[in-house]
Amino acid sequence: MHILITGGAGFVGSELAVRLSEKSHRVVVMDNLVRRGSESNLERLARHGVTFVHGDVRNPEDFENLPSGIEFVCDTSAQPSVVSGYSNPVFDITNNSLGVVRVLEYARLNRCPLIFFSTNRVYVVDRLLELPRREGATRIEWDAEAWKKLPVESRARGFDPAHGISEEFAVDGGQRSIYGLSKLIADAACQEYAHAFDMPIAVNRFGVIAGTGQFAKLDQGWVVWWAIAHYFRLPLKYIGWNGKQVRDILFLEDVCALVELQMNQMDRFRGDIFNLGGGAENSLSLREGTQLLERKLGHGTTITSEDAVRKADLPIYFTDNRKAAKMLKRHAKVTIDERFDRILEWIRLNEASLKSRYGA
Ligand SMILES: NC(=O)c1ccc[n+]([C@@H]2O[C@H](COP(=O)([O-])OP(=O)(O)OC[C@H]3O[C@@H](n4cnc5c(N)ncnc54)[C@H](O)[C@@H]3O)[C@@H](O)[C@H]2O)c1
Numbered sequence: 001m002h003i004l005i006t007g008g009a010g011f012v013g014s015e016l017a018v019r020l021s022e023k024s025h026r027v028v029v030m031d032n033l034v035r036r037g038s039e040s041n042l043e044r045l046a047r048h049g050v051t052f053v054h055g056d057v058r059n060p061e062d063f064e065n066l067p068s069g070i071e072f073v074c075d076t077s078a079q080p081s082v083v084s085g086y087s088n089p090v091f092d093i094t095n096n097s098l099g100v101v102r103v104l105e106y107a108r109l110n111r112c113p114l115i116f117f118s119t120n121r122v123y124v125v126d127r128l129l130e131l132p133r134r135e136g137a138t139r140i141e142w143d144a145e146a147w148k149k150l151p152v153e154s155r156a157r158g159f160d161p162a163h164g165i166s167e168e169f170a171v172d173g174g175q176r177s178i179y180g181l182s183k184l185i186a187d188a189a190c191q192e193y194a195h196a197f198d199m200p201i202a203v204n205r206f207g208v209i210a211g212t213g214q215f216a217k218l219d220q221g222w223v224v225w226w227a228i229a230h231y232f233r234l235p236l237k238y239i240g241w242n243g244k245q246v247r248d249i250l251f252l253e254d255v256c257a258l259v260e261l262q263m264n265q266m267d268r269f270r271g272d273i274f275n276l277g278g279g280a281e282n283s284l285s286l287r288e289g290t291q292l293l294e295r296k297l298g299h300g301t302t303i304t305s306e307d308a309v310r311k312a313d314l315p316i317y318f319t320d321n322r323k324a325a326k327m328l329k330r331h332a333k334v335t336i337d338e339r340f341d342r343i344l345e346w347i348r349l350n351e352a353s354l355k356s357r358y359g360a
Pocket of ligand 1: 006007008009010011012013030031032033034035038055056057058075076077078079080095099117118119120183205206207208209210221
C-alpha cells in the first residue's frame with residue numbers, strides 16, 4: 001500500500017513510517033519539522049526508503065507536492081504538549097485542528113482511509129477530578145468502595161475503578177486544556193467527515209506513549225524524560241501530588257502494532273473511537289518510576305517536590321482498553337520492566353548525543 005504519514009518525522013510518525021516500510025509498504029512522510037529534534041529522524045527515514053516531503057498540513061498547496069497514488073493516510077501531526085498549549089493558544093488550536101481538516105480533505109479527495117492520532121486529553125479534567133480517589137503508599141488510586149456507595153445516577157459514564165476511562169467518558173462541560181481542545185476539534189472533525197462523506201476513519205485516543213528515540217521533555221514524554229534524567233543524574237521535580245500521580249504507558253511498538261491491525265480492518269470503521277493506552281496493568285506513578293530506575297541504574301538523582309498542581313493536570317488516569325481489545329483482538333503486550341530496559345539501553349547507546357542535547 002502507498003501510505004502518507006503527516007507529522008511523520010516526529011516520535012510516533014517516524015517509527016510507524018519505518019515499521020510500515022519494513023513491511024513492504026511505500027511510505028511518504030510530510031512534516032514541517034516544527035518540532036525540535038524531528039529533523040534528526042530524516043536520515044533514518046531515508047535509510048528505510050521513506051520519501052520525505054517538507055510541508056505544512058495547514059497549507060493545501062503543500063499537498064500538491066505529494067506523489068500521486070497515495071492510498072492511505074495516518075495523521076500524526078500536532079503540537080503535542082499540554083503545557084506549551086497555554087503559551088500560544090491560537091497557534092496550537094489552529095495548527096492541531098485546521099491542519100487536520102486539510103488532511104481530511106486530502107483523504108476525501110483521494111479516497112483514502114484515515115487513522116487519526118487523538119488523545120485522552122479530550123476528556124474533561126473537571127469530571128476526572130470528581131472521581132473518588134485515595135492515596136496509597138506510592139500512588140494515588142481510584143477508590144472502588146467509595147464509588148460503589150455513590151447513587152447509580154450520580155456515577156460518571158465511562159468510568160470503572162478497575163478498568164479506567166472508556167470512550168464513553170465526558171468530553172464536554174468543563175476544561176480539558178488548550179491542547180485537549182485543539183485535539184477535540186480535530187477528533188470531532190474526523191467523526192463528522194466519516195459520516196458526512198462515508199469515509200473509513202478511525203480515531204485513536206492515546207494515553208501516554210513512550211519509546212526509544214523520544215526527544216522527551218518534562219511537559220511531554222515524561223517516561224523517557226524521567227529515564228534520561230535519572231541516567232545523567234539531572235535534577236527532577238515532583239509537581240503536585242507528591243509524585244504519586246499515576247498514568248498508564250503504551251509503548252511505541254504496541255502503538256505501531258495496533259495501527260497495523262486497524263489498517264487491515266478500515267472498512268468496518270466510520271469515525272469509530274478507540275481509547276488506546278497501557279491500561280491498569282501498565283500504570284505507574286512517578287514515585288514508582290523513580291524506584292524502578294534507581295533499582296535498574298543502582299543510583300538515583302536529586303528530586304524536589306512542589307505542591308502546586310499544573311493547570312489541567314490529573315492525579316490519576318488509566319485507559320479502559322476493552323473496546324479496542326474486543327474489536328481489534330489484541331491486548332497490548334507490554335511489560336513495563338522490560339520496556340524500561342530497552343529505553344535505558346537506547347540511552348546508553350546514544351549517551352554522547354543525549355548528553356549534549358540535555359546539557360548533562
Ligand atoms: N506522544 C504521546 O504521548 C502522545 C499521546 C497521545 C496522543 N499523541 C498524538 O500523537 C501524535 C504524534 O505525537 P508525537 O509524540 O509523535 O509528537 P511529535 O511532536 O514528536 O511529532 C509531531 C510531528 O508533527 C509535526 N507537525 C506539527 N505541526 C505540523 C504541521 N502544521 N504540518 C506538518 N507537520 C507538523 C512536527 O514537526 C512533528 O514532527 C500527535 O498528534 C499527538 O497529539 C501523542
